[in-house]
Amino acid sequence: MEEKVLKVQKIKNGIVIDHIPCGMALKVLKILGIEGDVGSTLTIAMHVKSKHGWKDIVKIEDRYLDDREIDKIALIAPNATVNVVEDYKVIRKHRVKVPEIVKGIVKCMNPRCITNQREPIEPEFKTISIEPIVIKCKYCGREMSGEDIVENII
Amino acid sequence: MFKGKDIVSISDLTKEHIDRIFEVARGMIPIAKGEKKSKLLDGYILANLFFEPSTRTRLSFETAMLRLGGSILGFTNPSATSLTKGETLADTIRMIDAYSDVIVIRHPLEGAARLAAEFAEVPVINAGDGAGQHPTQTLLDIFTIVEEFGHVEGLKVTLMGDLRYGRTVHSLAVALSFLGADVHLLSPRSLKMPRHVLREMKSKPEIHEQIDEVIRDTDVFYVTRIQKERFPDPTEYIKVAGSYAITGDTVKKMKKDAIIMHPLPRVNEITPDVDSTLHARYFKQAFYGVPIRMAILALVLGVI
Numbered sequence: 001m002e003e004k005v006l007k008v009q010k011i012k013n014g015i016v017i018d019h020i021p022c023g024m025a026l027k028v029l030k031i032l033g034i035e036g037d038v039g040s041t042l043t044i045a046m047h048v049k050s051k052h053g054w055k056d057i058v059k060i061e062d063r064y065l066d067d068r069e070i071d072k073i074a075l076i077a078p079n080a081t082v083n084v085v086e087d088y089k090v091i092r093k094h095r096v097k098v099p100e101i102v103k104g105i106v107k108c109m110n111p112r113c114i115t116n117q118r119e120p121i122e123p124e125f126k127t128i129s130i131e132p133i134v135i136k137c138k139y140c141g142r143e144m145s146g147e148d149i150v151e152n153i154i
Numbered sequence: 155m156f157k158g159k160d161i162v163s164i165s166d167l168t169k170e171h172i173d174r175i176f177e178v179a180r181g182m183i184p185i186a187k188g189e190k191k192s193k194l195l196d197g198y199i200l201a202n203l204f205f206e207p208s209t210r211t212r213l214s215f216e217t218a219m220l221r222l223g224g225s226i227l228g229f230t231n232p233s234a235t236s237l238t239k240g241e242t243l244a245d246t247i248r249m250i251d252a253y254s255d256v257i258v259i260r261h262p263l264e265g266a267a268r269l270a271a272e273f274a275e276v277p278v279i280n281a282g283d284g285a286g287q288h289p290t291q292t293l294l295d296i297f298t299i300v301e302e303f304g305h306v307e308g309l310k311v312t313l314m315g316d317l318r319y320g321r322t323v324h325s326l327a328v329a330l331s332f333l334g335a336d337v338h339l340l341s342p343r344s345l346k347m348p349r350h351v352l353r354e355m356k357s358k359p360e361i362h363e364q365i366d367e368v369i370r371d372t373d374v375f376y377v378t379r380i381q382k383e384r385f386p387d388p389t390e391y392i393k394v395a396g397s398y399a400i401t402g403d404t405v406k407k408m409k410k411d412a413i414i415m416h417p418l419p420r421v422n423e424i425t426p427d428v429d430s431t432l433h434a435r436y437f438k439q440a441f442y443g444v445p446i447r448m449a450i451l452a453l454v455l456g457v458i
């Protein structure tokens with residue numbers, strides 16, 4: 001247990017995203033748009049042993065997430081939990097949930113889809129499977145999963 | 155249940171919807187043939203928006219509207235006009251919406267009809283969008299089978315030819331599986347039905363590469379064209395196209411009451427000597443496009 005303390009250093013204010021599938025931590029950051037100089041301290045723990053095998057953990061100081069951002073995480077880390085920390089204490093714990101309708105978060109990978117034109121609409125998908133995650137474009141019907149979703153996050 | 159309804163995808167329709175369309179279409183046949191006159195859609199305007207040419211589909215909708223006493227406005231290939239220059243599809247639709255009572259749209263991009271339906275107040279009918287849906291074609295295909303056999307359930311239907319790029323066979327395969335047909339797929343390996351279509355089907359179809367495997371017990375052959383462009387090697391094309399063609403000789407091995415369908419235009423995949431056999435139904439099938447479209451127009455406009 002001593003080992004765990006070392007890896008998972010406490011933060012004062014911010015969020016801790018736990019139970020990210022192993023190797024997906026950097027993609028979670030990409031989805032959240034956290035790249036380069038973000039002005040806050042980031043801690044990433046990769047390949048951490050947990051009760052259910054290996055996982056990644058991301059800690060971001062002085063930053064909070066709205067529901068839309070949390071929905072985005074669910075697309076690549078469906079079992080993640082988001083802990084909101086204030087003054088070293090977890091004050092709230094969210095379990096991310098894959099939304100039934102994924103709107104304005106992912107763009108369609110089909111280049112011939114009308115949503116990839118200059119039209120006044122947001123791309124919209126219906127979630128047709130959660131594990132593994134598969135979403136289907138409301139307009140062209142193209143199904144997307146895994147890496148395709150990650151690459152097309154808006 | 156129909157007034158104002160958009161017909162974008164065959165999956166927007168329940169079995170009850172389809173039965174109702176067929177029932178109305180049956181009553182439309184004498185009008186479609188010109189034997190009876192109708193003023194059912196007198197005073198209604200159909201906007202025929204063809205963002206890519208498709209003469210057959212456009213004429214079929216025009217005939218349907220005119221036979222019911224309605225009027226038509228529209229265009230084919232708007233890049234030739236100044237209409238859509240730089241304008242979004244959404245804006246074009248908002249404008250046409252104010253001029254017409256029902257919109258028919260054909261567009262090269264997938265999902266265009268769904269977008270049009272969102273921006274139009276009047277009902278929108280998809281006449282084909284990209285490689286996507288073409289629901290009136292699917293309906294007339296199924297109607298042809300029902301008119302011949304009285305039902306779809308339990309029939310052995312073989313879809314053959316280009317199952318990969320052939321626009322019409324994808325939604326037809328899904329619809330047939332939901333209606334209880336025993337679907338068989340026959341194509342060269344390089345033109346197999348895409349996996350996402352197989353996934354959408356209600357039951358797993360049997361897959362074949364040789365016509366001999368299905369020729370003797372198929373009830374409905376649905377033939378599609380294999381295009382030369384799909385083959386880099388022309389000799390390979392000739393070989394493949396030849397082995398998936400229906401000829402006077404193949405017809406002899408078929409069941410007595412088997413029928414042959416084709417979305418047209420056909421080229422070499424059905425030889426002309428088949429036309430005069432009792433099996434040929436492709437011209438009748440094309441004709442059924444008119445009563446089916448008449449039924450859809452009358453239903454979505456709420457006059458029936």
Ligand SMILES: [Zn+2]
Binds near residue numbers: 141
């Ligand atoms: Zn799409």
